[in-house]
Amino acid sequence: MLKNITIKKGDILEKEKMISWFKTKYLLIKQATISAHLHKLSISSSSRIHLNVDPNGKDDLFFQIDNKKFRLYEQASDPTPIYFRQKEDEKLAAKHQDSEEENGNEFAYEKDLQNFLAKNLSLIEPGLSLYLEEEISGIEFPVGNRFIDFLAIDNNKNYVVIELKVSRGYDRVVGQILRYMAWIRKHHAEEGRKVRGIIIAREISDDLLLACSEMNNVELYEYNL
Secondary structure: OOOOOOOOOOEEEEEHHHHHHHHHHOOOOHHHHHHHHHHHHHHOOOHHHHHOOOOOOOOOOOOEOOOEEEEEEOOOOOOOOOOOOOOOHHHHHHHHHHHHHOOOOOOOOOHHHHHHHHHHHHHOOOOOOOOEEEEEEEEEEEEEEEEEEEEEEEOOOOOOEEEEEEEEOOOOOHHHHHHHHHHHHHOOOOOOOOOEEEEEEEEEEEHHHHOOOOOEEEEEEOOOO
């Protein structure tokens, strides 16, 4: 794309215009795939750590200004590229753990729950696996300007949107997961492939249970350690 369009140092690249360019040139490339590559190639995007980014600088192409704007990466003046979880995140995790009341049945930090389940999706459902497309995985999968905790594939090759709540799950998460499911159905899923949702929390509230009783495409799971 960059070879095809004229782009100079400091020029602003709008995400929607880049997506439109691909729609005219490469109709089979999905919008979510384009978004994932933009995050992988942006040195300031924290989500790139989940997208098999090259720590030797091969993928350092853009600087992400905000959710909708990018520019070319300028090595001399831009911050150090993100390749791994930042020390600040680790400190935040430690602080969060220190402030949590001791509870043997709860993950102290949502990243811990996410990291565990990424390697053990079959514990949720036999045959459930992380979505993979080339080097793009379903961990923190981009949907518009938001991210799904997991995008997975089931035994029937249908899409499964998984939302994690490290503590208690309330009914407000229903709107969140339905929005993610609708985005995948509209922008990513091939014709004939279904989309369903799974909400995982340490405790499912009565309100969430009641809200989901009106739907047959969202399942609820509680975890225990």
